[in-house]
Amino acid sequence: MILAPVPLTPDHDIPAPVLTELTALYDANREFHALSGDFPDPEDIRPEQVAAELAGELANPDVEVLVARAEGRLVGVVVTLSRHPDPADPDPWIGLLMVDAQAQGAGYGRRITEDVEQRFRAAGRDAVRLAVPENNPKGLAFWTALGYEVTGRRPDRRHGRPCAVLRKELGTGA
Numbered sequence: 001m002i003l004a005p006v007p008l009t010p011d012h013d014i015p016a017p018v019l020t021e022l023t024a025l026y027d028a029n030r031e032f033h034a035l036s037g038d039f040p041d042p043e044d045i046r047p048e049q050v051a052a053e054l055a056g057e058l059a060n061p062d063v064e065v066l067v068a069r070a071e072g073r074l075v076g077v078v079v080t081l082s083r084h085p086d087p088a089d090p091d092p093w094i095g096l097l098m099v100d101a102q103a104q105g106a107g108y109g110r111r112i113t114e115d116v117e118q119r120f121r122a123a124g125r126d127a128v129r130l131a132v133p134e135n136n137p138k139g140l141a142f143w144t145a146l147g148y149e150v151t152g153r154r155p156d157r158r159h160g161r162p163c164a165v166l167r168k169e170l171g172t173g174a
Contacts, residue, residue: 021074028101094130131163
């Protein structure tokens with residue numbers, strides 16, 4: 001599996017073939033989008049919506065959007081935040097991890113997470129945080145199985161949804 005920054009055109013747009021792949025990935029995760037409320041109709045996710053969502057992320061210089069490929073096929077996307085908007089929060093964040101619904105259970109989510117953790121560790125970071133909406137027990141189970149611990153609860157900054165905040169110490173090992 002290869003994890004790399006999403007490619008961009010000279011105009012800072014996502015190339016059409018990659019946007020098509022990302023839209024298919026987002027569309028395959030309708031259950032997640034029904035829980036997240038990020039799209040008006042999780043049954044009808046369109047390329048322009050995915051492009052707008054990711055452009056909003058990429059507009060922040062502290063954000064990195066990474067795509068995961070296995071055997072040339074897009075299997076996941078992860079959005080990381082090197083610095084939280086709250087200056088009292090010293091940790092980087094994982095803002096989104098999405099694995100193609102047909103590839104879930106094959107270990108890609110775990111591998112993407114390990115690669116992200118290693119990137120943060122290599123940058124000298126001690127821990128990483130993320131938030132899981134309270135209405136997403138599958139997400140919470142996934143992250144706690146990877147060693148993330150609930151450290152608090154608060155509404156998310158974007159939608160005000162109740163979330164569990166999780167944190168994992170990175171240590172020095174893999």
